[in-house]
Amino acid sequence: MTIPQSIHTGTLTTTGNVLLKVDNIALGYGEGAAEKRIVDALSFDVGLGEFISIVGPSGVGKTTLLRGLSGLLKPKVGQVVVGGHVVSGPHPDIAVVFQDYSRSLMPWMSTRENVAFPLQGRGAGKAERNKEAEAALEAVGLGGQGDKYPWEMSGGMQQRVAIARALAYNAKVLLMDEPFASVDAQTRFDLEDLVIDLREKLGVTIILVTHDVDEAIYLADKVIVIAEKPATVVDVIETGFGTHRDQVATKADPRFQDARARILTRLRHND
Numbered sequence: 001m002t003i004p005q006s007i008h009t010g011t012l013t014t015t016g017n018v019l020l021k022v023d024n025i026a027l028g029y030g031e032g033a034a035e036k037r038i039v040d041a042l043s044f045d046v047g048l049g050e051f052i053s054i055v056g057p058s059g060v061g062k063t064t065l066l067r068g069l070s071g072l073l074k075p076k077v078g079q080v081v082v083g084g085h086v087v088s089g090p091h092p093d094i095a096v097v098f099q100d101y102s103r104s105l106m107p108w109m110s111t112r113e114n115v116a117f118p119l120q121g122r123g124a125g126k127a128e129r130n131k132e133a134e135a136a137l138e139a140v141g142l143g144g145q146g147d148k149y150p151w152e153m154s155g156g157m158q159q160r161v162a163i164a165r166a167l168a169y170n171a172k173v174l175l176m177d178e179p180f181a182s183v184d185a186q187t188r189f190d191l192e193d194l195v196i197d198l199r200e201k202l203g204v205t206i207i208l209v210t211h212d213v214d215e216a217i218y219l220a221d222k223v224i225v226i227a228e229k230p231a232t233v234v235d236v237i238e239t240g241f242g243t244h245r246d247q248v249a250t251k252a253d254p255r256f257q258d259a260r261a262r263i264l265t266r267l268r269h270n271d
């Protein structure tokens with residue numbers, strides 16, 4: 001892959017810069033009277049290139065919401081629209097990065113093969129797929145490491161491979177479900193800064209679910225707080241940091257502290 005300098009929207013269209021629209025959705029498990037409703041009357045818009053964090057109490061339905069956004073779970077009511085198209089199943093413009101990299105990477109494949117794997121359905125030859133995989137590995141700081149197997153790498157490196165796979169796929173929207181929860185604190189900071197860097201370079205639109213309020217604020221342009229049962233949006237906070245972040249300076253910024261106090265208060269009230 002040639003890492004694009006700006007995101008190609010291809011056949012996707014944006015309306016007033018809105019790339020992804022979550023329009024009054026309800027999500028649940030089971031059917032009819034047996035349905036367990038998890039999310040209800042939930043709406044928000046995501047702009048092209050925007051970074052959104054979603055926080056909420058444990059078990060509120062954050063993963064369920066991401067399943068709904070990715071097309072893995074069909075809304076009972078409402079719709080998710082990406083680039084003007086209703087999401088009705090796994091979508092070529094949406095990639096998901098999960099917390100558990102050890103289960104999402106295939107241990108019998110080299111990292112290059114793991115990254116190239118989803119490209120098979122796109123008609124490119126093996127040499128081209130490998131070239132694109134190498135470029136994506138390079139973009140996440142793993143240039144020249146394509147021959148290694150996932151089990152030869154640290155947790156942080158494996159999560160970089162999972163991110164590279166999503167980039168190689170050239171998804172326009174990256175959904176991340178607690179992607180840094182299984183790595184140590186320093187690696188977590190490194191991965192956070194990697195994602196910020198990729199967002200700045202590629203303009204990819206990112207929606208991140210996290211338990212960590214500090215991480216949510218640090219990374220996002222907009223933090224969406226979900227709470228209540230069924231889950232809905234209870235607050236939206238614009239961080240106003242622009243594209244640049246610094247682990248020390250940004251977290252000392254009064255806007256960071258204000259956002260933190262507001263979100264923690266909101267979560268405590270809805271616990």
Ligand SMILES: Nc1ncnc2c1ncn2[C@@H]1O[C@H](COP(=O)(O)OP(=O)(O)OP(=O)(O)O)[C@@H](O)[C@H]1O
Pocket residue numbers: 029036038056057058059060061062063064065
């Ligand atoms: N496949 C399923 N079938 C039935 N209920 C489910 C299913 N998956 C999740 N749930 C229920 O949906 C609710 C929300 O779960 P979900 O994992 O979306 O929450 P979460 O906010 O991501 O949780 P956590 O904070 O623990 O990561 C929980 O009550 C859970 O038991």
